[in-house]
Structures are given as C-alpha cells and as structure tokens.
Amino acid sequence: MKDNFDKCLALMLAHEGGFVNHPQDPGGMTNLGVTKRVWEEWTGHEVDEKQMRALTPELVAPLYKRKYWDAVRADDGLVDGVDYCVFDVAVNSGPGRAIKFLQSCVGVTADGGFGPATLAAVNKAQEDPKRLIELYSAKRLEFLQSLKTFETFGKGWSRRVAEVKDKALAMVDGV
Numbered sequence: 001m002k003d004n005f006d007k008c009l010a011l012m013l014a015h016e017g018g019f020v021n022h023p024q025d026p027g028g029m030t031n032l033g034v035t036k037r038v039w040e041e042w043t044g045h046e047v048d049e050k051q052m053r054a055l056t057p058e059l060v061a062p063l064y065k066r067k068y069w070d071a072v073r074a075d076d077g078l079v080d081g082v083d084y085c086v087f088d089v090a091v092n093s094g095p096g097r098a099i100k101f102l103q104s105c106v107g108v109t110a111d112g113g114f115g116p117a118t119l120a121a122v123n124k125a126q127e128d129p130k131r132l133i134e135l136y137s138a139k140r141l142e143f144l145q146s147l148k149t150f151e152t153f154g155k156g157w158s159r160r161v162a163e164v165k166d167k168a169l170a171m172v173d174g175v
Contacts, residue, residue, distance in 0.1 A: 003075055004074070004084070004171075005075070008069070008083060008084045008087050008088075009057070009069075011164075011167055012033065012084075012091055013032055013057055015088070015160050015163070015164070016030075017032075019052065024153075025149075025153075031055040033091055034055060038063070038067075039051075042067070064091065068087060068091050069087055071090060072095050072099055072102075072114065074087055077123075078122070079129050079172070080129075080174075081129055081168035081170075082132055082168065084164065084168045085137065085168045086136070089140055093140075099112050099113070099118070101136060102122060105125065106118070106121035106122050106132070107121060108121045133169055137164070137165040140161055141157075141158065144158070
C-alpha cells in the first residue's frame with residue numbers, strides 16, 4: 001500500500017480553486033471542486049451559499065479520499081503519477097468515467113469497474129507509466145473536446161490536462 005493522496009489532493013485543489021457559481025457550469029455552485037449537490041449528499045443535509053463558501057481543504061479531504069481516490073483504487077492499484085491523472089479525472093468527470101478511460105488505455109472492457117482483470121492490465125501497462133500517462137491524458141482531452149461546454153471552458157480544461165500530465169510525468173521520476 002502507498003499513499004500519495006495528500007500530494008495529489010493539493011495539486012488537484014490548486015486547479016479547482018475557490019468558490020464559483022458560473023451560470024454555464026452544469027455543476028452549479030462549487031467550492032474547492034465540490035459541488036453543492038455533492039456536499040449535500042456527503043453531509044446529509046441541505047447547505048446554503050454561506051456554507052459552501054466556508055469549505056476548506058481540511059473539510060473536503062475526507063470526501064475526496066473516499067468518493068474519488070478510493071473509488072479508483074489509487075492506493076492499491078496505481079503507481080505515482082498514474083494515480084494523480086486518474087484521481088483528477090475522477091474529481092472532474094466522475095470515478096466511473098476515470099476508470100473507463102483507464103480501461104480503454106490498457107485494453108480491457110471499459111465498464112467502469114476496477115476488478116482483477118483491470119488491475120492486471122493496469123499493472124502491465126504501468127511497466128511504462130509515462131506511456132500510460134500520455135495515453136490517458138490524450139483520452140481525457142478527447143473527451144473534454146467532445147463536450148458542448150468546451151467552447152466556454154475548453155482553454156482552461158486543456159491547460160489543466162497539460163499541467164496534470166506534466167506533474168504526473170514528473171512524479172514518475174520522483175519529482
């Protein structure tokens with residue numbers, strides 16, 4: 001078992017930024033990458049704008065760990081760098097889609113489940129983690145470019161994909 005979560009969380013939060021409520025963002029009211037809907041599900045009660053604005057990295061870390069990091073088996077299935085790429089996609093596009101992208105990159109059925117066949121294929125692909133990061137990043141960008149909101153958010157999304165890829169590749173080298 002390994003734990004790269006704190007480092008990956010800090011990198012991901014740097015991209016997510018603070019409070020936003022962009023009218024064209026289907027996520028609506030968001031802070032630190034956590035939408036109002038997700039925070040309400042996590043806390044079990046409705047929240048208002050004041051509560052959303054009050055979120056801190058310490059408050060949202062357990063949510064990110066359980067709902068995204070653990071969901072993509074980052075500690076027990078992914079090497080440094082690959083874990084960051086997959087986690088960032090899980091946060092941005094959902095754990096199921098993050099796993100499907102990974103499955104597509106390693107040549108197994110893209111069903112969103114991270115079972116033994118996926119783990120075996122991922123482990124083989126991680127023999128060359130840089131190649132897997134490159135493939136995964138290309139798959140992510142291709143998906144984002146297909147979204148109807150790409151015209152509005154595409155420049156930032158493209159920058160994020162490139163920056164995540166660069167950081168992930170550096171992680172492979174131990175940086």
